[in-house]
Amino acid sequence: xxxxxxxxxxxxxxxxxxxxxxxxxxxxxxxxxxxxxxxxxxxxxxxxxxxxxxxxxxxxxxxxxxxxxxxxxxxxxxxxxxxxxxxxxxxxx
Numbered sequence: 001x002x003x004x005x006x007x008x009x010x011x012x013x014x015x016x017x018x019x020x021x022x023x024x025x026x027x028x029x030x031x032x033x034x035x036x037x038x039x040x041x042x043x044x045x046x047x048x049x050x051x052x053x054x055x056x057x058x059x060x061x062x063x064x065x066x067x068x069x070x071x072x073x074x075x076x077x078x079x080x081x082x083x084x085x086x087x088x089x090x091x092x093x
Contacts, residue, residue: 001025005065005089008057010034017078019047023091024082027068040064047076055089065089 001023003011013029038052040063047069055062065087072080085091 001091001093003085003089003091005055005062005085006057006060008034010055010057010066010085010089011083017082019076019079019084022084022086024079024084027081027083030066030083035066036061038064042067044069044076046073047079048073053083062087062089 001013001016002009010031011025011029013025016023016025034055034057035053036056038054040052042050044050050067050069052064053066055065066083066085068083069076069079070081
């Protein structure tokens with residue numbers, strides 16, 4: 001699977017975990033030069049607290065476009081430390 005935004009690959013891996021229609025990529029698959037800090041957080045009743053990263057490509061920022069569960073609840077252990085995308089990031093084979 002490959003995650004792209006504005007024509008730039010953000011992450012690529014054959015090892016994704018599909019949960020609720022979202023592909024979660026291993027942290028090692030992220031091209032870190034395209035990510036920047038976000039202080040955004042959300043809470044999921046069964047997965048736990050999600051923290052976010054913003055995407056930065058060619059001077060354009062896509063705020064809070066990637067999220068991860070660093071310390072998920074037991075039911076979501078399979079996505080620990082993995083990242084998923086939204087807000088216009090295309091995820092496809």
